[in-house]
Amino acid sequence: MTPEQRFKCMSHNRAKDSGPELRLRHALWLRGFRYRINVKALPGSPDIVLPKYRSVIFVHGCFWHGHNGCKNYTVPKTNTDFWVAKVARNRERDQEVWRKLEAKGWRVIIVWECQLKKSVFYETVDRVVSEVRYNRESYLSEKENRRKARLDYHLTQKARKEKELALKEEVRAL
Numbered sequence: 001m002t003p004e005q006r007f008k009c010m011s012h013n014r015a016k017d018s019g020p021e022l023r024l025r026h027a028l029w030l031r032g033f034r035y036r037i038n039v040k041a042l043p044g045s046p047d048i049v050l051p052k053y054r055s056v057i058f059v060h061g062c063f064w065h066g067h068n069g070c071k072n073y074t075v076p077k078t079n080t081d082f083w084v085a086k087v088a089r090n091r092e093r094d095q096e097v098w099r100k101l102e103a104k105g106w107r108v109i110i111v112w113e114c115q116l117k118k119s120v121f122y123e124t125v126d127r128v129v130s131e132v133r134y135n136r137e138s139y140l141s142e143k144e145n146r147r148k149a150r151l152d153y154h155l156t157q158k159a160r161k162e163k164e165l166a167l168k169e170e171v172r173a174l
């Protein structure tokens with residue numbers, strides 16, 4: 001397939017509901033993960049969203065998103081500048097989306113399409129599962145830290161007020 005054909009093909013349906021992404025979703029489902037797909041309300045409409053794990057997954061086409069060092073990402077010999085610029089723009093957009101999501105407390109997992117081919121599929125699923133679990137752990141511990149910080153703050157405030165009151169009492173007693 002020439003890059004031009006590949007481009008046409010991907011702009012068509014971005015391999016959305018086809019093979020690789022579907023298989024990843026299915027594998028996650030079988031392992032008990034529940035998710036939503038193509039969530040328009042979040043920046044970049046992530047392909048897979050796991051709310052409980054504060055994780056979003058993007059399945060990226062290697063050519064379209066410029067997978068570094070991947071054999072599926074070779075810059076075409078014709079219209080080279082065009083393709084280089086096009087992929088660079090996509091990458092910038094990806095990074096922007098990433099930043100926005102992280103700012104909202106989501107953790108972003110990128111899965112490249114080449115990582116979903118049969119020979120490495122389960123390796124990739126394992127990697128995604130452990131990242132997703134790790135994200136939940138760190139989300140929960142951050143939440144707990146925030147709770148503790150709030151509690152500390154209230155206790156400090158309370159202690160300060162009590163001190164002030166005691167001081168006032170002392171002054172009054174003089």
Ligand SMILES: [Zn+2]
Pocket residue numbers: 062067070071072073112113114115
């Ligand atoms: Zn790749």
